[in-house]
Amino acid sequence: MGDSIRAAAQRLSAVSETPRLDAELLMAHALGVERDRLLLDPARFAVPAAFDAFVARRMAHEPVAYIVGYRDFWTIRLGVGPGALIPRPDSxxxxxxxxxxxxxxxxxxxxDLGTGPGTLLLAALAEWPEASGVGVDASAQALAYARGNAEALGFDARAEMRQGDWAAGIDERFDLILCNPPYIGEAEPLMPDVRAHEPASALFAGTDGLDDYRRVVPDLPRLLATGGAAVLEIGATQHISVRRLAEDAGFAVACRKDLGGRDRALILTIA
Structure with a gap:
């Protein structure tokens, strides 16, 4: 078992920044067990036939989350697959x-504007059991995952998923607005597993990556309740540009860095 994982990790180092983790996740998936069980007692398992096929898919740049069918995020597990943006730890x-x-x-x-598979909304509902909310996405595929995830987590009575164009047609005020919009410029380089497999509509936003901020940010004042906050994910070089949009819309703005020390979230409150 250990030799098979090491050999797979060596192969996967050509396509992945986390080859050992990928190999362990794929082995656990092939076995139908959690990774921690595999790591605790690898000797009890025989290498399943499916493992080589999973490694081959990863060698072809298919994301691990699509192969195993889920991604852990915050305190929850989210089902994901083609058509849904894979949740990132930075979010x-x-x-x-x-x-x-x-x-x-x-x-x-x-x-949650641009909820994808329900990522930010469902993480927030897990954090605050008395909260309820709305997730909006333009993609019917992504919303199918979002609804399935809400049901699997037991949040379907508290989470409404709507297909829509950002906040168009929403006239309620919210205490917390979360948004991880597309923010990659069309010419920016991306890893092959991202560019070839994840939905372009959830990644790219015009030549400078700011097209969706220009639509979303000016609409936020009418949606934010008194004392509330809107929290937007940004690319690492977009702090100043998105801050200006937010300040022009009347917000006070603070920035929070991710674990890598990069600017990652802007917190908007009524100035």
Whole structure:
């Protein structure tokens, strides 16, 4: 077992920045067990026939999350697959910022614009059991995952998923607004597993990556409740550009860095 994982990790180092982790996740998936069980007692398992096929798919740059069918995020597990943006650890920065903003208070109503497979909304509902909210996405494929994830987590009574064009048609005010819009410029380089497999509509936003911020940010003042916060994910070089849009819309702006020390989340409050 250990030799098979090491050999797979060596192969995967050609296509992945985390080859050992990839190999362990794929082996655990092939075995139908959690990775921690595999690591605790690898000698009890025989290498399943499916493992080589999973490694071959990863060698072809298919994301591990699509192969295993899920990605862990914050305190929850989210089902994902083709058509849904894979949750990134850096996006947890938005939930951390929201937790700090509200302290001991609960944001009763949460709006997640561009929810994908329900990532930020469902993480927020896991954090605040008394909260409810709305997730909006233009993609019917992504929303199918979002609804399935809400049901699997037992949040379907608290989470409404709507297909829509950002906040168009929404006239409610929310205590917490979360948004991870597309923010990659069309000519920017991307890893092959991202560019070839994840939905372009969830990645790219015009030549400078700011097209969707220009649409979303000016619409936020009418949606944000008194004392609330809107938390937006940004690319590492977009702090100043998105801050200017937010300040022009009347917001006070703070920035939170991710674990890598990069600017990652802007926290917008009414100035």
């Amino acid at each position: 947890e920065t938005l939930i951390e910022a929201a937790v700090d903003h509200f302290g001991q208070q609960t944001p009763k109503r949460v709006l």
